[in-house]
Structure formats: structure tokens, C-alpha cells
Amino acid sequence: MSNGIQIHGLTKAYERGGQRLVVLDELELEIAPGERAALMGPSGSGKSTLLNLIGGLDRADAGQLVVAGERVDQLDGAELAAWRAETIGFVFQGFNLIPVLTALENVMLPLLLTPLSRKLRREHALRALDLVGLTDRKSHRPSELSGGQEQRVAIARAIVTDPQVILADEPTGDLDRASADAVLALLVKLNEELHKTVLMVTHDPLAAESARRIVHMDKGQLAREEARS
Numbered sequence: 001m002s003n004g005i006q007i008h009g010l011t012k013a014y015e016r017g018g019q020r021l022v023v024l025d026e027l028e029l030e031i032a033p034g035e036r037a038a039l040m041g042p043s044g045s046g047k048s049t050l051l052n053l054i055g056g057l058d059r060a061d062a063g064q065l066v067v068a069g070e071r072v073d074q075l076d077g078a079e080l081a082a083w084r085a086e087t088i089g090f091v092f093q094g095f096n097l098i099p100v101l102t103a104l105e106n107v108m109l110p111l112l113l114t115p116l117s118r119k120l121r122r123e124h125a126l127r128a129l130d131l132v133g134l135t136d137r138k139s140h141r142p143s144e145l146s147g148g149q150e151q152r153v154a155i156a157r158a159i160v161t162d163p164q165v166i167l168a169d170e171p172t173g174d175l176d177r178a179s180a181d182a183v184l185a186l187l188v189k190l191n192e193e194l195h196k197t198v199l200m201v202t203h204d205p206l207a208a209e210s211a212r213r214i215v216h217m218d219k220g221q222l223a224r225e226e227a228r229s
Contacts, residue, residue, distance in 0.1 A: 003068045003164035003197045005031035005054060010063035012049055023049045025220040026063065036191040036198045038208040041217035047201045048169055050217070054199065055167045056084040068164045085113050089158030093170035095150045097142040103129065104138040107157045114161070128156035132186055148179025155186055159196075166190060168200040172207050184210040
């Protein structure tokens with residue numbers, strides 16, 4: 001199955017103060033299978049909205065959205081939730097870890113929606129933590145981890161279900177440069193070694209340089225693209 005993304009005529013608007021605010025305006029975009037791309041643009045350009053639509057966290061008003069071979073815009077609520085759990089791994093700026101749970105327990109959370117036994121859930125989570133280099137921190141709670149370690153736990157949680165597509169929304173926004181570079185190197189590894197499609201929203205030009213293609217958005221449309229070697 002292709003893990004690419006095809007977007008045709010995607011439109012999303014919100015009603016605010018009695019006015020219709022168009023966030024995405026008949027957007028056309030394609031992300032090839034196994035690509036590593038960064039979305040950049042000013043605040044309000046539609047980057048995060050687009051990421052939420054691709055990940056099935058929100059619905060478009062019009063247009064066609066195909067992710068990993070599935071017409072996401074045609075799925076109902078239950079179908080969308082099941083598809084999202086199997087296909088998409090989310091990484092957020094704020095980490096979104098549960099404070100009272102250990103790193104291992106946080107990574108195991110998405111597997112609660114699967115039929116796996118607790119033993120297998122633990123094994124899968126340990127493999128994910130090993131991949132991000134944090135097996136030795138498996139019993140630590142978020143407050144006992146650095147920001148960079150928290151984000152790596154969040155990435156382990158994102159990949160524990162073996163998703164085809166990883167969506168990262170400002171994944172280095174709260175990190176110092178060294179921690180940010182480590183997180184970006186991990187996303188590159190997931191793309192190049194595990195062949196995950198990675199799409200990252202960022203305001204950081206240094207973060208964007210880790211991508212093979214930079215997509216610039218403005219006013220809900222594609223402004224320009226940069227291909228990188």
C-alpha cells in the first residue's frame with residue numbers, strides 16, 4: 001500500500017465573529033511515498049490545519065484527501081478513528097505525555113486500542129523505546145526527563161503501532177538546539193531506515209533543512225517549494 005498523500009481542491013473554513021475565515025483554499029499538494037517534507041509559512045497560513053486534516057483529527061469542507069491509499073474525506077467517525085490508529089503517528093510540540101505514567105506506560109498507550117496482550121504491548125513499547133535510545137529511561141516519569149527525552153518518548157509512542165505516516169507539528173519548538181538536532185536526526189532515521197513518510201510543520205529554518213522538500217504555504221495555498229538534496 002502506498003503511504004503517500006494526495007490532496008486536491010482541499011478547502012477548510014471556520015466561522016468567527018459572524019465571518020467566514022478560509023484557512024485552506026482549494027489546496028493542491030502531493031507528498032510522495034517515503035518522502036520527508038517540511039511545511040513552512042507564516043502563522044495563519046493553514047499549516048497545522050492541513051496536518052490535522054491529513055491525520056483525520058478534523059474534516060475538510062470540500063476537496064479530496066487520500067492518505068496511504070485511503071480516501072480520508074469519505075470515512076465516517078468510527079472508520080476514521082480505526083484508520084488513524086493504524087496509519088498515523090502524531091508528534092506534537094508539547095509532547096502530550098501523561099505525567100503520572102512512566103515512559104514505558106506512555107508509549108504503551110496507543111496499543112490499548114489493539115487486541116495485543118499486555119505482554120506483547122510491553123514488548124512493542126520496549127522496542128520503540130530502544131529505537132529512540134531511551135530503554136534506560138523506561139521507568140522514568142516525564143518530570144524526570146529532559147525536554148529532548150520527553151520528545152523522544154513522544155516519538156516512540158507515535159511509532160509503536162508501526163504507522164505508515166508520521167505527522168510532526170513543531171516537534172522541536174520547545175527544545176534547545178542540541179535536543180532539537182537529536183529529534184530531527186531521529187525523524188530522518190525513521191524516514192530513511194524504516195521508510196516512513198514524514199511531514200513536519202515548523203517555523204525553524206534549521207529544522208526544515210532536515211527535510212528533502214520544503215513546502216511553503218501562504219493564505220491557505222501552496223506558495224512555493226524547495227527541493228533539497
